[in-house]
Amino acid sequence: MRVAMIGTGYVGLVSGACFSDFGHSVICVDKDKDKINRLQNGEIPIYEPGLNELVEENVKADRLSFTTDLAAAVPNADAIFIAVGTPSRRGDGFADLSYVYAAAEEIAGLLQDYTIIVTKSTVPVGTGAEVEEIITRERPEFKAGVDFSVASNPEFLREGAAIEDFKRPDRVVAGVEDEKAHDVMRELYRPLFINETPMVITNRVTSELIKYAANAFLATKITFINEMADLCEKVGANVQEVAKGIGLDGRIGGKFLHAGPGYGGSCFPKDTLALVRTAQLHKAPTRIVEAVVEINERRKKAMADRIKNAAGGNLKGKTVAVLGLTFKPNTDDMRDSPSLDIIPALIKDGAEIRGHDPAGMDEARKHFKDTIQYCDGPYHALEGADLAVIITEWDAYRALDLDRLKELLSEPIIVDLRNIYTPDFMAEKGFKYYSIGRP
Ligand SMILES: NC(=O)c1ccc[n+]([C@@H]2O[C@H](COP(=O)([O-])OP(=O)(O)OC[C@H]3O[C@@H](n4cnc5c(N)ncnc54)[C@H](O)[C@@H]3O)[C@@H](O)[C@H]2O)c1
The missing domain is CATH 3.40.50.720 (NAD(P)-binding Rossmann-like Domain)
Known part of the structure; x- marks a missing residue:
């Protein structure tokens, strides 16, 4: 399939390179000229083990290229992924969706035949519907589900192990609203079926929520063991042994039970906060996640x-x-x-x-x-x-x-x-x- 990846950051570049390695033909687009220049010259702008080789091989095989020109990528694509940043909005902690919406508007003007637009960025519930609305507004002649579809396909890769995570994921989650989108998503990920990767295909809002629920749960696990560490220090216990003792219980699992200075990174802090704000907005507050956010900030x-x-x-x-x-x-x-x-x-x-x-x-x-x-x-x-x-x-x-x-x-x-x-x-x-x- 022909894939356009809009946003060539940690997620866009890794996803683009891996999709091309699956055999799809991928164009990665970014507004950042310097980033695209470097990529066109064979230089990888981020540090991610194995990415250099993967990009080089697929560029050589003519399956992967880079451009700043959206118009060179969108009209020919079967699937367009939006993988731009969704940072915390200053002041209120909601996800800042301005990059996603700007990308949707730019894409809309260039659409030709049936195309699926997929949000790979981490976006709050309702964003897929908003993207669909933007496209219908820009292109009133287009009908959702017929001339285009908007799907959700959150990314779960971990930086540092991103290629392995993309190619051998625990699961792929896709949120679709129509048959056509369902079929394209399955086709895109078909190369993973030989590994029998579970594919959770659901509706769009559920898929959007799965990503936040996953990150909030992992952040909660880390925060839980951090609080146990504080208690261990008071009573003379050893948190590593506590983690082992509980982690060997299959219902709990040993991962994300390493006590430390508090979670950080490009996802957990902003995603936990965004979930808290979304839940408050919908009058279904997530009190546990609210506590996690506060405890983690204090801890750092x-x-x-x-x-x-x-x-x-x-x-x-x-x-x-x-x-x-x-x-x-x-x-x-x-x-x-x-x-x-x-x-x-x-x-x-x-x-x-x-x-x-x-x-x-x-x-x-x-x-x-x-x-x-x-x-x-x-x-x-x-x-x-x-x-x-x-x-x-x-x-x-x-x-x-x-x-x-x-x-x-x-x-x-x-x-x-x-x-x-x-x-x-x-x-x-x-x-x-x-x-x-x-x-
Ligand atoms: N980094 C991770 O480990 C990770 C994991 C899973 C999900 N995510 C999610 O994926 C999304 C992207 O994260 P990231 O870490 O790759 O961000 P990033 O900041 O590394 O990359 C985003 C890129 O998008 C480009 N961009 C912005 N607007 C554009 C436009 N209109 N057209 C073309 N390019 C545009 C920016 O120049 C930038 O290069 C976020 O929503 C994030 O929450 C990230």
């Missing part, structure tokens, strides 16, 4: 106090080596990363920051500007530092040379917000070691 901020306490209660004149700036490993994405709350709070308390991240340095520069020092590696960050803080659990930090660390630090203090080392081992090595929810 409280991490700076934890670090200050580890430094003896005062950070004035102290240098803190921060390892890991991105919201999770294997991505360069800094959106809503816990480091964005923690580092400014440390600076406010008088600390100097020496930061390192294996892939996020360029993105970090955009956020922290000249307020921190950027280091070439973890040991460089530790030079002359008074204490070290691990914010992101990159593999590169899991087996640091601890003797060297001890030599570099003025005091052997490590605050490990991801529990990647064990307290006993660190004590043996002579560190004052602070982690999350462990005695």
Whole structure:
């Protein structure tokens, strides 16, 4: 099939590349000229393992191309995916749908034969209907379900494992309102049927809600174990063993039960908030998710106090080596990363920051500007530092040379917000070691 992907960010680029690898013919469109230029020159604008090779192979095979020109992509497409950003709207936390609606308007003017328009962006219930209305308004001669269809196909990929998640998903969810759309969605994902990937085909609003329900549930799981970690610290229990003890119960499952500094990233913070607002609007408040949002915000901020306490209660004149700036490993994405709350709070308390991240340095520069020092590696960050803080659990930090660390630090203090080392081992090595929810 011929696919146009509108928006070539983390989701659009990965989805476009994977669809082309399935054998579809894909054009990825973006308004960002620089991004498209780089892609046309074989450069991948984001860090995502395996993406380089996948894009290169499919471009070579003539199945994948990039353009800023919507008119070159839309008229020939069988399916048009909208994969633009849906950030939090400033002030009220609702999803900002202006990019989605703008894309819908632009697409409408270019439609020719029957085409399916699919929202892959995470969008609140009712957005598909609104997109359909926009197209009917722009093209009164077009009838929904006959000349075009609007479907929902939320994306569940995780940055850092995005290709694997797209190609071997736990399930594909599609929300359709007519037979034609149903058939096209099945055809698009037919290559996954050999793996017997479950396909949940439902109506549009249900599909839209599934995405928010999934993210809110996962954010709740993380927040739950974070609160258990706080309790563990008070009573001398070990949160990792609590997580194991409950996670082995098949009804609970062990994933997303790692205590840490609070969830961040490009999805959970904005999606939980958007769900809360949608639910309030429809007078069916999601009290659990409201609590999750509030607890998580408070938690990220409280991490700076934890670090200050580890430094003896005062950070004035102290240098803190921060390892890991991105919201999770294997991505360069800094959106809503816990480091964005923690580092400014440390600076406010008088600390100097020496930061390192294996892939996020360029993105970090955009956020922290000249307020921190950027280091070439973890040991460089530790030079002359008074204490070290691990914010992101990159593999590169899991087996640091601890003797060297001890030599570099003025005091052997490590605050490990991801529990990647064990307290006993660190004590043996002579560190004052602070982690999350462990005695
Ligand atoms: N990042 C993730 O892990 C992830 C996972 C699942 C779902 N999602 C959802 O997918 C959507 C996209 O997220 P992302 O992380 O890829 O965002 P992103 O910011 O990385 O990419 C969005 C891209 O859309 C482009 N764009 C905006 N308006 C456009 C237009 N009218 N025409 C062409 N291009 C346009 C922007 O220039 C940008 O490159 C969001 O709704 C997000 O919630 C993201």
